[in-house]
Amino acid sequence: MSWYLPLKYLHIALALLSLSSFMLRWFWMARGSAWFNHALTRRLPHMIDTAFLLSGIILAVAISQYPFVHDWLTAKVLGLVLYILFGTLALKRAPNLIWKTFFFVLALATFAYIVGVARSWNPQSWLIYLAGD
Numbered sequence: 001m002s003w004y005l006p007l008k009y010l011h012i013a014l015a016l017l018s019l020s021s022f023m024l025r026w027f028w029m030a031r032g033s034a035w036f037n038h039a040l041t042r043r044l045p046h047m048i049d050t051a052f053l054l055s056g057i058i059l060a061v062a063i064s065q066y067p068f069v070h071d072w073l074t075a076k077v078l079g080l081v082l083y084i085l086f087g088t089l090a091l092k093r094a095p096n097l098i099w100k101t102f103f104f105v106l107a108l109a110t111f112a113y114i115v116g117v118a119r120s121w122n123p124q125s126w127l128i129y130l131a132g133d
Ligand code: HEM
Pocket: 008, 011, 012, 015, 053, 055, 056, 057, 059, 060, 061, 063, 065, 067, 073, 076, 077, 080, 083, 111, 114, 115, 118, 119
């Protein structure tokens, strides 16, 4: 599987693009910038996120690890659902900027949790590194 490692790097790059486009949109929203409603700002993140999810699914199939069979991938998929939910609340659905900031922080924390799960293959995420041996 000579393509596995390049695809994994693509997955990581898309994860960073997804996160940075979310943060940029949030700052534009908070500042009331016209960029927030620009057609590109609304479409590009969906294209990035679709490619991102697809890369994760192909990687998972390649190593025969599946959500709802293997705990770490279950945690990643549930984490992704939460990241999307908090992200939507942070950008649009929350009633005011205080709540939007609250959900923005939750979305970032969820993202950090998922990266910890990806690195450790464990739903306990970064906590396993704290526990020591
Ligand atoms: C916000 C969501 C996600 C983030 C932040 C994320 C992040 C990452 C990162 C950083 C890695 C590299 C870990 C390492 O080797 O050090 C990785 C690997 C991987 N991810 Fe994701 N990912 C996400 C969603 C998903 C989803 C939804 C799936 C599958 C359904 C998935 C499947 C995989 C697989 C199979 C690997 C390769 C693991 C390995 O070879 O060790 N990811 N992910």
